[in-house]
Amino acid sequence: MRLLGRADETAALRALLDRAGQGRSGVLVVHGEAGVGKTALLNDAAARADGFRIARVDGVESERELGYAGLHRLLLPLLDGTASLPAPQRDALGGVFGLVAGVAPDRLLIGLAVLTLLTDAGLEQPLLCVCDDAQWLDTETLEVLAFVGRRLQADHVALLFGVRDGDGGSSALRDLPRMHVGGLPDDAAHRLLDAAGPRRLDPEVARRVVAETRGNPLAIRELAGDLARDPRTGGPPAAGEAPPLAERLPLGRLIEERFRRQVAALPPDVRTLLLVVAAEPTGNAHLVWRALHRLEATGGASGPHALAAPAVAADLLVLRPVLGFRHPLIRSGVYAGADEAERRRVHAALAAVTDPVADGDRRAWHLAAAAPGPDEELARELERSAERARARGGYAAQSALLVQAAELTPSGPRHAARLLAAAPGALRAGQPVPALELLDRAGPDLDEDGRIAADRMRGTGYIQLGRSGDAVPLLLGAAERTVARDRDAAADLLVETLHATTVANWERCRDDARRLAEVALSLEPGTRFPDLLLAGHAEHLARGGAAAAPALRRA
Numbered sequence: 001m002r003l004l005g006r007a008d009e010t011a012a013l014r015a016l017l018d019r020a021g022q023g024r025s026g027v028l029v030v031h032g033e034a035g036v037g038k039t040a041l042l043n044d045a046a047a048r049a050d051g052f053r054i055a056r057v058d059g060v061e062s063e064r065e066l067g068y069a070g071l072h073r074l075l076l077p078l079l080d081g082t083a084s085l086p087a088p089q090r091d092a093l094g095g096v097f098g099l100v101a102g103v104a105p106d107r108l109l110i111g112l113a114v115l116t117l118l119t120d121a122g123l124e125q126p127l128l129c130v131c132d133d134a135q136w137l138d139t140e141t142l143e144v145l146a147f148v149g150r151r152l153q154a155d156h157v158a159l160l161f162g163v164r165d166g167d168g169g170s171s172a173l174r175d176l177p178r179m180h181v182g183g184l185p186d187d188a189a190h191r192l193l194d195a196a197g198p199r200r201l202d203p204e205v206a207r208r209v210v211a212e213t214r215g216n217p218l219a220i221r222e223l224a225g226d227l228a229r230d231p232r233t234g235g236p237p238a239a240g241e242a243p244p245l246a247e248r249l250p251l252g253r254l255i256e257e258r259f260r261r262q263v264a265a266l267p268p269d270v271r272t273l274l275l276v277v278a279a280e281p282t283g284n285a286h287l288v289w290r291a292l293h294r295l296e297a298t299g300g301a302s303g304p305h306a307l308a309a310p311a312v313a314a315d316l317l318v319l320r321p322v323l324g325f326r327h328p329l330i331r332s333g334v335y336a337g338a339d340e341a342e343r344r345r346v347h348a349a350l351a352a353v354t355d356p357v358a359d360g361d362r363r364a365w366h367l368a369a370a371a372p373g374p375d376e377e378l379a380r381e382l383e384r385s386a387e388r389a390r391a392r393g394g395y396a397a398q399s400a401l402l403v404q405a406a407e408l409t410p411s412g413p414r415h416a417a418r419l420l421a422a423a424p425g426a427l428r429a430g431q432p433v434p435a436l437e438l439l440d441r442a443g444p445d446l447d448e449d450g451r452i453a454a455d456r457m458r459g460t461g462y463i464q465l466g467r468s469g470d471a472v473p474l475l476l477g478a479a480e481r482t483v484a485r486d487r488d489a490a491a492d493l494l495v496e497t498l499h500a501t502t503v504a505n506w507e508r509c510r511d512d513a514r515r516l517a518e519v520a521l522s523l524e525p526g527t528r529f530p531d532l533l534l535a536g537h538a539e540h541l542a543r544g545g546a547a548a549a550p551a552l553r554r555a
Contacts (some may be wrong), residue, residue, distance in 0.1 A: 003044055004217075005188025006037065012179055013045040016158050021051065021126045025119075025152035027159040029134075029173050032181035034329060035218025035255060038162040041181065042130050045160060052128045052158075053077075053121065058324070059136030060281035061332065065401070066361060067394015068096045070141035071114070073282075074129065078121050082113075085120075089113035096140075096392045105393025111147035118148060122156035132162040133328050134173065139396040139429050142172040149176050183215025196221045218327065222258050256333040262314055263334055269299035270310050272346070274317065278335040279346050279369070283322030290353040295345065344370045361385045361401070368404040379405040379418070390425065399425030403438065416445035423457050432461035449485075452478045456493060459500065468504035472512045475500060480519055487523060494520050495530045498537055517541035529555060 003010060009030075016026045030038050046054055057074035082090050093113040095103030121127045134142065149159050161173055184192065189210040213219040263271055269292075276291050277283065289304045301307035304323065311317040316330050325331045335343070351366035364385045367378050386401035402422035409415040419442035426435035439454045439461075446454060455478040462471035479493035494516060501513045520538035525531070536552030 003037070003040060004192055005184040005215075006041065006044075009041055009179065009181060010044060013041060013160070014048060016160075017045065017049055017052070017128065020122075020128070020156055020158035023154055023156050025122070025155040025157045025159075027149035027152060027161075027176050029161045029163055029176050029178045030181060031163040031165055031178060033165050033216065035216050035327070036181050036183060037217045038164070038181055039132055039327070040217070042132055042160055042162050046128060046130055049126075049128045049158075051126060053125045054128045054130065056130040056132070057137070057141075058328075059131070059133035061136045061328075063281045064136050064138055065397050066365070067138055067140045067389050067392060067397035068144075070131070070137035071144055072097055074131065074141075074145075075114070075117065078117055081117050081120055085113055085116055089116055093117070096394070098388075098392065105391070107143070107147075107393065110393065111144050114144055115148045115151055118157050118159075119152075119155040126156040126158075128158045128160070130160050130162075134161040134163045136328075138394075139172070139431070140394055143430075146172045146176060149173075183213070184217055184220075185215065186210055189213075189215040189217075189220060192217060192220050218329075219255055222255055256329050256336070259316070259327075259330045259333040260337040262316060263330075263337060266310050266314065267299065269297045269301075270307060272297040273304065273307050274311055274334045275338050275342065275346050276350065277317070277323050277325070278331045279343065279366075280350050283324045285323050287350070287353055288323055291346070291349040294349040294352055344372060361388060361397070364401070365404070368408060371408055373408075374410050375408045379408040382408070383418075386425075395425040396429035396431065397425075399423070399429065399431070399434070399438075411445070413445050413447065416442040416450065420446065420450055420454060420457075423454075427457060427460055427464065430464070432464040436461045448481070452481055456496070459496065463500055463503070468500045469508045471500040472497060472504055472509045476512055476516055476519070479516075483519065483523070488526070488528070491520070491523060491526060491528075491531055491534055495534050498534065513541055 013028070013030075016028055019026050030041055032038055046056070055074055055077050057070050059070060063069050082093060085093070088109055089112050091100050091103045092106055092109035094100030095105060096110055118127060118129065129145075131137065131145065137145075145159065145161075152159060161176075163173065183189065190206060193206055193210065210220070263274060266274070272295055273288070273292060276288050276295075280288060280291070285304045289298075292298050292304065292307070299307050305319055308317050308319065308323070312319060315326055318324055318326055325334070338346075347366045348370035351363050351370055354363040354366060356363050364378070364381050368382055371378055382401045382405040386398045386405070389395075389397035389401060399422045402418055402425065406415050406418035406422065409418055419438045423435045423438045423442075426432070426438065436458060439458050442450070443454060455474050459471040459475040459478070462468065462474070475493060475497040479490050479497060482490040482493055497512075497516055501509050501516070506513075517538040520534050521542060523531075525535070532551050532555035536548045536550075536555055538548075539551060540548035
């Protein structure tokens with residue numbers, strides 16, 4: 001199908017593929033608002049990739065917190081190539097996918113393993129990797145793929161991302177080559193409107209449709225039929241009449257509402273099928289069908305494909321390669337449109353049919369979504385899943401699972417402790433703002449040890465945000481309160497405070513730095529490296545370079 005008004009964009013993608021086919025790899029981030037046609041451009045590129053092997057992953061919002069989940073789906077067709085990887089890379093990749101036990105996660109080795117796997121595959125046949133809705137891929141996957149994208153050179157690999165503007169989650173891709181996709185030019189938008197509706201609209205109404213949708217192809221295509229059938233749109237709106245489109249709702253929400261109306265017109269068991277698919281991002285037809293049996297929602301059909309026929313006919317669902325939605329806004333509309341009790345019932349069914357050994361983390365996630373209230377046993381299971389995620393290097397997933405555990409815990413010290421435990425994973429994943437929000441939520445119910453730990457992490461978060469001046473007094477105060485409790489812990493905190501002073505505004509933290517020196521010099525002498533480093537810098541702050549030289553020389 002020829003794309004209207006996209007000559008420049010398709011030419012750029014075609015040039016990228018041509019270069020990759022000739023052994024000059026490339027990467028491109030295609031970004032724009034919801035429904036603007038990013039997926040259509042990526043699909044067009046894949047269709048034109050003659051002679052290429054294609055690996056693809058589509059981000060799914062509910063899977064965003066499962067570390068390396070997107071990477072696993074992308075690499076599934078290529079995993080037979082792991083046998084030829086260097087042993088350290090093979091073990092690193094096996095560790096994050098749960099195939100090798102006891103391997104400490106190393107981001108560099110994981111990135112190198114993926115780079116080697118993709119470039120080796122490209123030697124056999126040019127390779128196109130497509131990552132659509134990348135804003136919903138997990139943080140770890142995005143960081144690894146960005147690492148790979150920065151290192152592709154003389155290889156037969158093309159790496160394409162589709163990213164929705166305004167949804168966040170794609171900051172890891174910010175330094176990669178980008179192409180913005182805007183609305184269609186007016187002439188192309190009018191041609192699409194004429195082709196999409198059952199009858200031609202009044203010219204003034206058509207002009208308003210194109211203007212109010214800002215040339216967004218999905219909005220034009222999905223709304224054209226409704227507009228043509230609505231008698232209010234047979235001519236210009238009457239004075240004082242409410243405008244029909246984007247002036248009433250944000251465009252994405254307007255399209256979601258239309259999808260919800262389409263879903264509501266389907267038979268009950270088909271609606272349940274759609275909700276199961278929305279809640280289970282793998283699209284595994286066997287798993288979906290087993291869940292539908294538990295829900296007693298098979299509709300007498302012989303299988304999920306037969307039951308799905310009305311949804312396929314309504315152009316909501318696609319059946320290959322797995323059960324999925326034609327557009328991500330359909331998924332979010334289906335899930336948000338269901339009432340909470342029905343969502344819990346679906347998640348409970350999915351948890352019951354998910355393998356607790358092979359897919360324990362996803363099962364725990366479904367159980368948490370199904371829980372109607374506090375559940376200590378389930379909270380502990382989520383803590384175990386969080387530890388498995390941490391061992392694989394999935395720090396964002398670790399944090400998200402611990403937050404889920406906290407949500408299943410009544411307010412009080414245990415709830416606060418679980419929120420506090422979730423913060424380090426967010427910090428290690430490079431997410432200081434969520435980490436600080438967790439610390440704020442935990443604060444009122446923490447004991448003194450917890451408050452000291454929270455201040456230490458809050459200081460780390462401030463440093464990550466470039467607010468070292470705010471971090472210095474916070475870390476110093478935590479260190480002073482720790483001196484009587486644990487001398488070595490206090491020294492380590494003072495070293496962190498010292499680091500913060502080196503990157504903060506000196507005029508602002510001069511007094512705190514002098515206080516730091518006083519506290520450090522009051523400690524019993526130590527022989528660890530941090531002790532020597534701290535003593536040397538404290539001497540320098542208090543008495544000058546000559547006095548500091550011996551300790552710094554030993555350090």
